[in-house]
Amino acid sequence: MQSESEPMEHLIESECWTLLRSAPLGRLAVPLGSGGVDIFPVNHVVDQGSIVFRTAVGSKLSAAIGAHEVAFEVDGFDEERAWSVVVHGRAELINRQTDLFDSFELSLHPWHMSHKPYFVRIHAVSTTGRRFRVDSRP
Numbered sequence: 001m002q003s004e005s006e007p008m009e010h011l012i013e014s015e016c017w018t019l020l021r022s023a024p025l026g027r028l029a030v031p032l033g034s035g036g037v038d039i040f041p042v043n044h045v046v047d048q049g050s051i052v053f054r055t056a057v058g059s060k061l062s063a064a065i066g067a068h069e070v071a072f073e074v075d076g077f078d079e080e081r082a083w084s085v086v087v088h089g090r091a092e093l094i095n096r097q098t099d100l101f102d103s104f105e106l107s108l109h110p111w112h113m114s115h116k117p118y119f120v121r122i123h124a125v126s127t128t129g130r131r132f133r134v135d136s137r138p
Contacts, residue, residue: 011129016085019129021046023074023085028053028122030063030070030091038063044072050123051087052094054116064091064120072122077134085129087122094119 011019020026028040040060042053051072055061064070070091075084 008130008132013127016127016129019085020074026072026074028072031067050121052121055118056116065093081131082134083131087124088126089122089124091120091122094121
């Protein structure tokens, strides 16, 4: 637990996964072939120690599954504290039939109304998080 003298607290991995489950929206960061990075907002679910999201054909899908590593970030706050969790890992298209059928059972419904037939799973390699006090000064 964070003490008054400590402005920031590093979270243990289990706390990070609890916070990942609580956040309805995250941001997927993927490297681009041109050398840059792009960031996409996605709603997600935590499934068996991984992050799953749905998407359509496009730059997000091709960049995520073509990358050696992606990052996924969620954050939140209340009146006293804010937090941030980052997962680094490898993204893969869920295409094994049994895994795909299991994915349809997840409570994962895209907010955007377009057709999003592809499920992508991020297998975590590292999970880090921090929580810090919010400065209440005006």
